[in-house]
Amino acid sequence: MSVQLTHSIDLVRVYGRSQCRRAFEIRDFLSRSVVHYSWTAVDTDLACTDLFGLPLAQADLPIVDLPDGTRLYSPSVAEIARRLGWVNAPKLAxxxxxxxxxxxxxxxxxxxxxxxxxxxxxxxxxxxxxxxxxxxxxxxxxxxxxxxxxxxxxxxxxxxxxxxxxxxxxxxxxxxxxxxxxxxxxxxxxxxxxxxxxxxxxxxxxWRRLGLEYEDTYIGRGLFYGAGTSEAPTCDELDVYVVGGGNSAGQAAMNLSAYARRVTMLVRGTSLASTLSTYLAERVVEQPNIAIRTNTRVVGLDGDNGLAAIHLEDTRTGEKETATTERLFVCIGGDxxxxxxxxxxxxxxxxxxxxxxxxxxxxxxxxxxxxxxxxxxxxxxxxxxxxxxxxxxxxxxxxxxxxxxxxxxxxxxxxxxxxx
Ligand SMILES: Cc1cc2nc3c(=O)[nH]c(=O)nc-3n(C[C@H](O)[C@H](O)[C@H](O)COP(=O)(O)OP(=O)(O)OC[C@H]3O[C@@H](n4cnc5c(N)ncnc54)[C@H](O)[C@@H]3O)c2cc1C
CATH class of the missing domain: 3.50.50.60 (FAD/NAD(P)-binding domain)
Structure with a gap:
């Protein structure tokens, strides 16, 4: 028997601002639900007027076009699931x-x-x-x-x-x-x-959070928990950072390295060896555009319109530095x-x-x-x-x-x- 590996749904189209949390939540949900979708970043009035006849401030982004022709304005994930017919009442008492x-x-x-x-x-x-x-x-x-x-x-x-x-x-x-x-x-x-x-x-x-000030404001606007499967294609030519030294962080780094210019893994401990499976550690080390920084932790997030920089601390010396980046993926396990x-x-x-x-x-x-x-x-x-x-x-x-x-x-x- 052949198995169809995606939901039997034609292309869903998603339009929104690059640094929009709701647009990220929609991409993330569709991607994890194995629905084929296209993503169009709309960041200028010109692009928005071309597509929707309205400037950014009036367009009510993100906009989602469903295969049946329905257009949803700034929908929640639950609303999309409902429109796709996935929310049903229990059949039995x-x-x-x-x-x-x-x-x-x-x-x-x-x-x-x-x-x-x-x-x-x-x-x-x-x-x-x-x-x-x-x-x-x-x-x-x-x-x-x-x-x-x-x-x-x-x-x-x-x-x-x-x-x-x-x-x-x-x-x-x-x-x-x-x-x-x-x-x-x-x-x-x-x-x-x-x-x-x-x-x-x-x-x-x-997901366990970093526990930093203003963390909430950056979620989906440059800060992502987990491996960022839906976000990897948006990291084209960017310098991105992954926090964590376990298998999920290793997988995230490998996946992101196919798109990003450079991926830096930030590991609090002294080496990757104790936390990463051997097969993955070998691959991460061999990948030319992945760098591993041990004894490092993130101590701050910065940026006015989404994430623009992260503050790092050397866990041995306490020395601080700032790294410019628009993407931080946090894979430090869960509770x-x-x-x-x-x-x-x-x-x-x-x-x-x-x-x-x-x-x-x-x-x-x-x-x-x-x-x-x-x-x-x-x-x-x-x-x-x-x-x-x-x-x-x-x-x-x-x-x-x-x-x-x-x-x-x-x-x-x-x-x-x-x-x-
Ligand atoms: C990025 C990443 C990569 C990984 N790679 C590997 C790998 O290569 N190999 C491997 O063996 N393992 C891997 N793991 C670990 C593996 O995915 C987990 O061990 C596994 O998914 C655990 O399954 P689970 O069903 O116990 O819990 P989960 O996968 O956490 O599923 C729990 C589900 O419960 C739902 N839920 C929570 N609360 C409620 C509630 N109150 N009501 C209704 N629903 C609720 C959640 O939404 C979720 O869908 C990886 C994990 C991550 C994050």
């Missing part, structure tokens, strides 16, 4: 399983659960694919010797899950879960409630977004990761485990609530392990359902 998050772990759980006859709803608050969607080329996932882009891998998994009958409810945050009479009632950000017998939390991690667990009986570790299975000390008064049996391997401190992938304490932060845990969680869901 109750599901066997609700999965939070459609990254590799959530998609894998969806494929196995749906293929094994469970009714499944997958809640995803933005693009399908999670962190994997930011990866330009995953080279260490089994079965793809030439590598595969994270977006394509996720799109294959999405198609597989939907083919087996999983229901994907996109642009929905699972905000709050309540346990009533052996059922989980999940309230979504749009006010809908979903009822299910069991849940798998596969919400991964969120789990599990604030929802506050005030519930779900046990987390000190970093917010969900504690599961044998890591739960059921003899401790702080672990409110109510049953005679021990928790199943991926079960949280709430019976019937499982965790898989990066959100789980002590998980291996890899696509393969997230996929493995998603599949494994479903086995335990079956065992749990058999006991209720």
């Amino acid at each position: 109750e599901y066997d399983l609700t999965i939070y998050g459609a990254g590799p772990a959530g998609l894998s759980a969806a494929v196995y659960a749906a293929s094994e006859g469970l009714s499944v709803a997958v809640l995803e608050r933005e693009a399908v694919g999670g962190q994997a969607g930011y990866s330009s080329l995953i080279e260490n996932y089994l079965g793809f010797p030439g590598g595969i882009s994270g977006g394509e891998l996720a799109e294959r998994a999405r198609q597989q899950a939907v083919t087996f009958g999983a229901e994907l409810l996109q642009m929905r945050d699972g905000l709050q879960a309540r346990f009533i009479d052996g059922r989980v009632h999940t309230t979504l950000s749009d006010g809908t409630t979903i009822v299910s017998c069991a849940t798998v939390c596969a919400t991964g991690v969120e 789990p977004a599990t604030e929802w667990a506050e005030g519930t009986k779900t046990v987390r570790d000190s970093h917010g990761f969900l504690v599961t299975g044998p890591d739960l000390d059921t003899t401790s008064p702080s672990t409110p485990w109510p049953l005679q049996r021990d928790p199943f391997y991926l079960e949280t401190s709430i019976p019937g609530s499982f965790a898989a992938g990066d959100v789980r304490r002590n998980s291996v932060k890899r696509v393969a392990s997230a996929v493995g845990e998603g599949a494994m969680a479903v086995t335990f869901v079956h065992r749990y359902l058999a006991t209720t």
Whole structure:
């Protein structure tokens, strides 16, 4: 069977100012959703009048033209998803399983659960694919010797899950879960409630920020979190910087080096060797337009109309310098977004990761485990609530392990359902 690796949507056209956060969010969403789109930067009154008959101040950019001829003015990502037909109401009143998050772990759980006859709803608050969607080329996932882009891998998994009958409810945050009479009632950000017998939390991690003053004002206006897959083509002939020394930073640097004049990796530690996989480290070192600066951290951001410069500090000497650049990509890992667990009986570790299975000390008064049996391997401190992938304490932060845990969680869901 041949697999179509993009959504079956013709070209979407996006127009906007180069340093516009909303335009970036749209490009990022379309790119991670594997939708073919074109991007036209509109930065002068002349260009804007030529295209839309109005000067910049009146044109209500960004403008998005959809394949059906609809023109959207300054739309949110949610509005675009809705217009593309991706936002649907739940079909059932109750599901066997609700999965939070459609990254590799959530998609894998969806494929196995749906293929094994469970009714499944997958809640995803933005693009399908999670962190994997930011990866330009995953080279260490089994079965793809030439590598595969994270977006394509996720799109294959999405198609597989939907083919087996999983229901994907996109642009929905699972905000709050309540346990009533052996059922989980999940309230979504749009006010809908979903009822299910069991849940798998596969919400991964969120980008860690630099923690700098004015950081928020530069997001999407020169400052990007993640590998910048959608932004790489806009870096033509620029000097760009990547913060981080892990695999995601290495991948970002390699991808950006195909477009940018020069890519500088800023690493806080003394070398790349301890943080980067060998295959990637070798490539990064060999790439002529990638420079690696160790013992360096970013301490400030500057620019009136988007990012124009970054301030750097030598971590050994404290010496400061300023580098001129319009693009900074931050790949310094992530933290789990599990604030929802506050005030519930779900046990987390000190970093917010969900504690599961044998890591739960059921003899401790702080672990409110109510049953005679021990928790199943991926079960949280709430019976019937499982965790898989990066959100789980002590998980291996890899696509393969997230996929493995998603599949494994479903086995335990079956065992749990058999006991209720
Ligand atoms: C740039 C980059 C490159 C990488 N390259 C590789 C690689 O080459 N090889 C490799 O093995 N690993 C790689 N990784 C790591 C790998 O992508 C992750 O380990 C993997 O994606 C984890 O999967 P997950 O499903 O647990 O979580 P995630 O991928 O983080 O997915 C979680 C999903 O949950 C959604 N979500 C969060 N909260 C909610 C909520 N409340 N309601 C609904 N949805 C929610 C998020 O939007 C997201 O889609 C890379 C990571 C990055 C960032």
